[in-house]
Amino acid sequence: MTSSIPLIKLDDFRWEIPVSWKPGMRVPGRIFCDEKNLPKVLSDRSLEQVANVAFLPGIVRYSLAMPDIHWGYGFPIGGVAATDPNEGGVVSPGGVGYDINCGVRMLRTNLTEKDVRPRLKELVGALFSRIPCGVGESGDIRLNAKEMRQMVCKGSAWAVGRGFGEARDLAYTEAEGCLEGAEPGTVSERAYERGADQLGTLGSGNHFLEIQVVEKIFDPAAAERFGVAEGGVTVMIHSGSRGFGYQVCEDSLAAARRALSKYGIQVPDIQLACAPVHSGEGKQYLAAMRCAANFAWANRQCLAHLARQVFERFFERGPRDLGMDLIYDVAHNIAKFERFTVDGKERLLCVHRKGATRSFAPGHDELPEDYRDTGQPVIIPGDMGRNSCLLAGTRRAMEETFGSCCHGAGRALSRTAALNAARGHSIRRELEERGIIVMARGEKGIAEEQPAAYKDVNEVVETVSGAGLARKVARMRPIGVIKG
Amino acid sequence: MAYEIFEHAADAGLRVRARDLNGLFRDAAAGLFDLVTDYAALQKTPEEVLRTVEMNFREENAPELFMHWLQELLFFFSARKLIPVRFDFITLTPLMLKMKGKAALFDPRRHVSRHEVKAVTHHRFRVFQTPGGWEAEVILDI
Structure with missing residues (x-):
């Protein structure tokens, strides 16, 4: 569909859409992809969306696409764009998406597969009954209006203050689990109402909690620092800001659409609606978006706490003995202000990551002390049948992608195609035969999220590693999965 | 079925054709809630346990009115777990x-x-009159 786009091959992993392709593009598009996966990228209209993002006022250097790119709304999923507020740069709610600060966190344990395997089904059952997941499920954590506003200002720290986790967790969370500048007064009552009973809930769709086993270590030194070893059990949690974030995005898109004519901004797709960062509309969105980002961090913090509680009770071991430390927590739908050197000059940029993970290099002052020489842990979830990967950030990512990397495997089949492919056989049973216990609210949901519905995450990881955007540290395989 | 679901990447598209606006709005609600649950089963809920819901709003044109309708329905479900039947x-x-x-x-x-x-997204969103009535297409983020 996008074959008319003149793609220029720069090397084995880099492609460029020239700035001259569409009148109105301010910068070129740059796509990270290998030759093998290029036809998949060309099969939808995501490259056109990469070009459309290049229209955003104040965009710096490139409109970027990670190798797990696919067709989104306005922005492609897997898109990264940095804008300079001092050069009229805009912020676009579509560049963050509906699930604001959807992200992933990974915990290590002192357990090995041998400890877990004999009672795996019971353990997955215990997690499934304790952690609310699925459509319309409520959480146990209920906050009054005042507490809700405090929570969206403080994020993970609020949760830790309430006993959901340990103070140490904060240092191992991107932005320490809190974006400053959250203003609860900018969030609609509707968003508060939608989020009221959803703190500490996993959600539905591609969100999950997985028990994984470390299958292979690529970088022993970094793996040791992150606390993972071959055969060790880890836990991965994928969730976001739930209905609270969806409503913040919906409210903000309406305001951003009105801002387009007010500020004379022309974009080729209404879902790219945006407002200058320094405008009232831009500030309002950022203040509300930060509340949603903080909601998501508090949510993942509460989910991790519930998982720790289940493990402690199940194995009758104390927290220290279990060693369920947070390796890291990364956002993959967010807009943040970060400093980068562009053409020799340091600039404070508004970095949109829409389905992209931060990948900060060794030495960055935002990393916890013990990760300063490894780089930031980059957590890339795959599918429920194959692998997920743990990588580390690089200097090259800082130079080329505003410290960004891919965020997952990317879908290979639509939901309908996945359902058709599963017709006549039970994905749950097939996975169980391979030693993977899956519990979900419905068989249909498992079919839609089956391994074949996704690209192999290993291929995506080979591309980011080959391009130097992250360094491989470890590969995990799932053994237990709970889903909404 | 008075609506159809079409594919869009990881999400779902909803297409509705109806003779009049009443049918368009009613069938769109059925399409939206059939994605969420078994809407026909919910419609069989005994009358005495149903709750009253009211909506009253204006927009500048039919597409925006239709968009507002779907967003309102989604809000009632997401925030209050209410499915209008x-x-x-x-x-x-x-x-x-x-x-x-x-x-x-x-x-x-x-x-x-x-x-x-x-x-409910604005991506490829359209509502228009046809010789036979009205048609709408909308992509729902799942």
Whole structure:
């Protein structure tokens, strides 16, 4: 569909859409992809969306696409764009998406597969009954209006203050689990109402909690620092800001659409609606978006706490003995202000990551002390049948992608195609035969999220590693999965 | 079925064709809630346990009115777990909607769970008149 786009091959992993392709593009598009996966990228209209993002006022250097790119709304999923507020740069709610600060966190344990395997089904059952997941499920954590506003200002720290986790967790969370500048007064009552009973809930769709086993270590030194070893059990949690974030995005898109004519901004797709960062509309969105980002961090913090509680009770071991430390927590739908050197000059940029993970290099002052020489842990979830990967950030990512990397495997089949492919056989049973216990609210949901519905995450990881955007540290395989 | 679901990447598209606006809005609600649960089963909820819901809003054109309708329905479900199953459109023009209806309370332990619809998007969104009535197409973020 996008074959008319003149793609220029720069090397084995880099492609460029020239700035001259569409009148109105301010910068070129740059796509990270290998030759093998290029036809998949060309099969939808995501490259056109990469070009459309290049229209955003104040965009710096490139409109970027990670190798797990696919067709989104306005922005492609897997898109990264940095804008300079001092050069009229805009912020676009579509560049963050509906699930604001959807992200992933990974915990290590002192357990090995041998400890877990004999009672795996019971353990997955215990997690499934304790952690609310699925459509319309409520959480146990209920906050009054005042507490809700405090929570969206403080994020993970609020949760830790309430006993959901340990103070140490904060240092191992991107932005320490809190974006400053959250203003609860900018969030609609509707968003508060939608989020009221959803703190500490996993959600539905591609969100999950997985028990994984470390299958292979690529970088022993970094793996040791992150606390993972071959055969060790880890836990991965994928969730976001739930209905609270969806409503913040919906409210903000309406305001951003009105801002387009007010500020004379022309974009080729209404879902790219945006407002200058320094405008009232831009500030309002950022203040509300930060509340949603903080909601998501508090949510993942509460989910991790519930998982720790289940493990402690199940194995009758104390927290220290279990060693369920947070390796890291990364956002993959967010807009943040970060400093980068562009053409020799340091600039404070508004970095949109829409389905992209931060990948900060060794030495960055935002990393916890013990990760300063490894780089930031980059957590890339795959599918429920194959692998997920743990990588580390690089200097090259800082130079080329505003410290960004891919965020997952990317879908290979639509939901309908996945359902058709599963017709006549039970994905749950097939996975169980391979030693993977899956519990979900419905068989249909498992079919839609089956391994074949996704690209192999290993291929995506080979591309980011080959391009130097992250360094491989470890590969995990799932053994237990709970889903909404 | 008076609506159809079409594929869009990881999400779902909803296409509705109807002779009039009443049918368009009613069938769109059925399409939206069939993605969430078994809507036909919810429609069989005994009358005495249904809750009253009211909506009253204006927009500048029919597409925005339709968008507002879907967003309102999604909000009622997401925030209050209410799924409107009966609709009495007191006023429904391309610019204004006034509706009194009845909604069933969704219980994830008793009712079928399908998808969590996150949002109604403006991506490829259109509502237009046809020789036979009205048609709408909208992508729902799942």
